[in-house]
Amino acid sequence: MTAAAANIDDVFRALGDPTRRKIIEQLSAKPVSASALAEPLGITLTAVGQHIRVLERSGLVQSEKVGRVRTCRVRAAGFAVIERWIDSQRTLWQTRLDRLAQVLEEPE
Amino acid sequence: MEANPVVHNTFVLMRDYSRPPESVFRAFSDVATKRRWFAEGDHHLVEQFELDFRVGGAERLRYRLSPKTPFPNALIAAEGVCLDIVPDRRVVIASAMTFESRPISVTLVTATLTAIDSGTRLTCIHQGVFFDGADGPQIREAGWVKLLERLGTAV
Numbered sequence: 001m002t003a004a005a006a007n008i009d010d011v012f013r014a015l016g017d018p019t020r021r022k023i024i025e026q027l028s029a030k031p032v033s034a035s036a037l038a039e040p041l042g043i044t045l046t047a048v049g050q051h052i053r054v055l056e057r058s059g060l061v062q063s064e065k066v067g068r069v070r071t072c073r074v075r076a077a078g079f080a081v082i083e084r085w086i087d088s089q090r091t092l093w094q095t096r097l098d099r100l101a102q103v104l105e106e107p108e
Numbered sequence: 109m110e111a112n113p114v115v116h117n118t119f120v121l122m123r124d125y126s127r128p129p130e131s132v133f134r135a136f137s138d139v140a141t142k143r144r145w146f147a148e149g150d151h152h153l154v155e156q157f158e159l160d161f162r163v164g165g166a167e168r169l170r171y172r173l174s175p176k177t178p179f180p181n182a183l184i185a186a187e188g189v190c191l192d193i194v195p196d197r198r199v200v201i202a203s204a205m206t207f208e209s210r211p212i213s214v215t216l217v218t219a220t221l222t223a224i225d226s227g228t229r230l231t232c233i234h235q236g237v238f239f240d241g242a243d244g245p246q247i248r249e250a251g252w253v254k255l256l257e258r259l260g261t262a263v
Contacts, residue, residue, distance in 0.1 A: 016176065085212060086117050086238055092149070093234055097123045100135055100145040100230075104127045 014058035019043065020051050024074065027061060031073035034063070115238040126227040129196040133221060136199045137161045151177055152184070165190045167201055182208055197221055213238045 014020055019041060026032055026040075038048040052072055055061035063072040125132055135141045139159040147157040147169050156170040167188035173179045188203030199219045205212055215236040222229045 085207075086115070086236070089213070089215070089234065089236065090119050090121075093119075093121055093232060095149065096146055097121055097230065097232060099148075100132075101123065101125055103135060103141060103145045104125050104131060 010058040011060065014054050014060060017051070017054075019047075020055055023048075023051055023055065023072075024060065027072055027074045031071050034070040034072060037072065116236070117238060118233065118235045121232045121234070123230045123232075124224065124226060124228070125230060129221040129223050129228045132228045132230060133196045133199075136219065137193075147171070150174075155183075161190060161193070163190055163193055167203065169203075185209075191216075211239055 015024070022041060023037055026037060034048050034052060035045055037052075038045050041048070049070075052061060052063055052070075056063060060075060061072055062075045063070050065071075135145060139157070139161070142159060143154070143157045147154045149171070152171040152173050154169070154171045156168055158166065158168040160166050167186070167190065169186040169188075171184055173182045173184065175181065184205065184207055186203045186205045188201045190199070190201050192198060192200035198221065200216070202214070202216045204214045213236050215234060217235075218231075218233040220231045220233075222231070
C-alpha cells in the first residue's frame with residue numbers, strides 16, 4: 001500500500017498510542033535514529049521498530065537504513081489533509097452502505 | 109498535489125441488498141431511517157440531521173468527531189440539496205461540507221437502485237471537489253499542525 005492510499009483508520013490507530021505520539025513529537029523536530037528514539041522512551045530497539053512499522057503503514061513516518069543505522073523522519077505528505085479527507089469520505093461511505101445493510105435486515 | 113488549488117476525485121461503491129428497491133428507497137426517503145445509516149457513526153456524535161426529501165429540499169448534517177480521533181470535537185457540517193428523485197430508482201444529492209466552518213469539499217452523490225433477483229443493487233457514485241486552495245494551508249495549520257502541538261502538551 002502506498003502512503004497516499006493509507007486508510008484514515010491506520011492514521012487513527014497509529015496516533016492512538018501514547019508511545020507513537022511521543023515518537024511523532026520527537027521526529028517533528030528533526031530526523032532521529034531508531035536507537036536514539038528508544039533511549040528516552042525507555043523501550044527496546046525492537047519495540048521502537050514495531051512502532052515505526054505502524055507509523056510507516058499510516059504514511060506519517062518514513063525511515064531509511066544506512067549501514068547499521070535506521071533514520072526516521074516525519075513524512076510531510078502523510079499529513080496532507082486533502083488526501084486524508086478523500087480517504088475518510090470513501091471509508092465513511094463504505095461504512096454507511098454496510099450499516100444500511102444492517103438497517104434493511106431488520107423486520108419492517 | 110501541493111501545486112493544485114483543488115483536487116477532483118470520484119469513487120464508485122456497489123452493494124447488493126436482500127430487500128426490494130422500495131425498501132432500500134425508503135431508507136433514503138425516511139429521515140429517521142436515513143439518520144441511522146447515513147448520519148450516525150462510531151467516530152462522531154450527531155448534533156443535527158434534517159432531511160426534506162423532495163427535489164429542492166435540504167439535507168443538513170452536523171456532527172462532532174469523537175474525543176479519540178485526531179481532531180477531538182471538531183465540527184463537520186454538510187449542507188445539501190436533493191437534486192433528483194425518482195421513486196425506487198434514483199436519488200441525487202449535492203452537498204457542501206465544512207470542517208470547523210471552513211469549506212473543505214463539495215460532493216455530488218448519485219445513488220441508483222436496480223432490481224436484481226436477490227433484491228436490490230445499489231450503485232453509489234461519489235464525485236467530489238476537495239479544496240486545497242486558500243483554505244487548505246489554514247486547515248493544515250488548524251488540523252495536523254495543531255495536532256502536533258496538542259501532542260506536545262498531552263504527552
